[in-house]
Amino acid sequence: MAQMAPAEPALGVRRPALSPSRASDFKQCPLLYRFRAVDRLPELPTKAQLRGTLVHSVLERLFALPQPERLPERAKALLEPAWSELSADRPDWTALFDAEEPADVREWLTGAEKLLDAYFSLEDPRRLDPEACELHVEIELDSGVRLRGYVDRLDVAPTGELRVVDYKTGTAPREIGEAKALFQMKFYAVVLWRLRGAVPRQLKLMYLTDGQSLAYTPDEPELRRFERTLEAIWQAIMRAGRTGDFRPSPSRLCDWCAHQALCPSFGGTPPEYPGWPDPDPGAETPLDRAD
Template sequence: MSTSQQPVTPVVGVPAAAPEPRSAPEADGVATAAVEPRPAAEPTSLSPSRASDFMQCPLLYRFRVIDRLPEKPSEAATRGTLVHAVLERLFDDPAIRRTAPRAKAMIPGQWTRLLETRPELGELFAEDVGGERLARWLGEAEQLVERWFSLEDPTRLEPAEREMFVETELESGLRLRGVIDRVDIAPTGEVRIVDYKTGKAPRPEYSEGALFQMKFYALVIWRLKNVLPRRLQLVYLGSGDVLTYDPVMDDLARMERKLLALWDAIRQATRSGDWRPRPTKLCGWCDHQAFCPEFGGTPPVYPLSVSPGASVEDGQGRMGPV
């Protein structure tokens, strides 16, 4: 693992295939849209975001995947969505036009486009009559975009993929899926996976958790292309840091074992209906406190059938009988 604030060595890309539609928000800072309730079904796939939800709090996973409770958009998450859109579309321009002023000038138009596709985001600034808060928010997005130019030089990059939807199925039947912000391919064929983060880089003791998503993507790429990515790169626009990690095959093997164990725990919880909350400091940001027993709430009626005799976690991460 290394941390740097120096420009990253450029990698030349290859022509990209037409991107598949993004079926669910996966990238950091991407807001979650409110959805209409629909009949519940057992989960059949796992993404980095939902895997992280279950590891953080099984009940949060249930609220998002089983109950599909709506969540209010936040300024921070929506700003991340906006910044990601600008950094993706900047590469539509020829290299000579990929400048900081050009990128910042794209922000108002991308915000308008985002509102057209997600009109509920307008609620964020519904009471901002004078527009001061919106102007400040857009200015913060400009600062994040401008900082990116001190970390990477887009005039020397030709991404092979942007907002790349990936999906693969393991021998166990578990489907892994997600959306990768950017994939670079060097002239020698080496692959670099890049993810933009609009927050600050974590402290070193939390770096392994930050790399979970990237190793997940590395496993999927290896399964799909039989190629071990040469580098995993996290670009933190909030603090101006670049974290890199060069994976080895043992990393992918450990990741696959971890995901299979995680998926087994998710299936057990799905069949038993036992989704225990795991209180942490992150609970303060949760939209679902009204339904959480830790805050005196009651979860919605469980919409799936419960299998008699199913196993559940005993609160220590072990499995035991109901």
């Protein structure tokens, strides 16, 4: 008997979609995708991940200020209020810090200040007027694949050219990190191209850990090829979703995986396959967007 395809969700429920983080997960390791998108296993964040989430939030708030007020000291003054708001309902986040040692949080915030210093060394936000920060983008391709994600910042020139900007605060190995980052940026470029009918003029990655930036210029033939890659990834996810056959793909990135105890490559046993999730295996979290 033929296997049934994953069912469409009920009216009013968001359809399953592919996000850049989940697409990257499946490309890296199908079992990791299953753990995150299907089983939705909890992952305790690291302090570095939380710091990235905080810095992204502060930069979003900074660009909400009038241009003359976008100064380094103003950005640093936003850190503690932003952290209080972000962590208010997340005891798992605050538990990473020693409640009896205020210096623990202070040292962590100092690390965030250094990332903001690096940001200001790369550009002057007083001279910029972004169209949007933390922009939600979503589109369904002609093939039926739905793409969904959040763009850190979208700049639009007076002449209409688009620039997609992404802040990177993580500490993954540089060559691996850059490949994943460019994958993410091309994902956004495809979505914006299909939404607006124009290929982004520039994809800009800002590495705040070392104060460097990387600019990339895509073209339409490249984005057409990448669109086919995304469609192939989604088709592979659908095949795995029908059978539950999400196989591990060991690599150097296993060293950073939170699920080694459940991975067959490390002698573990995954939980019983719960079936294809409803409604939305493509959702990203703030931690994903602060990678």
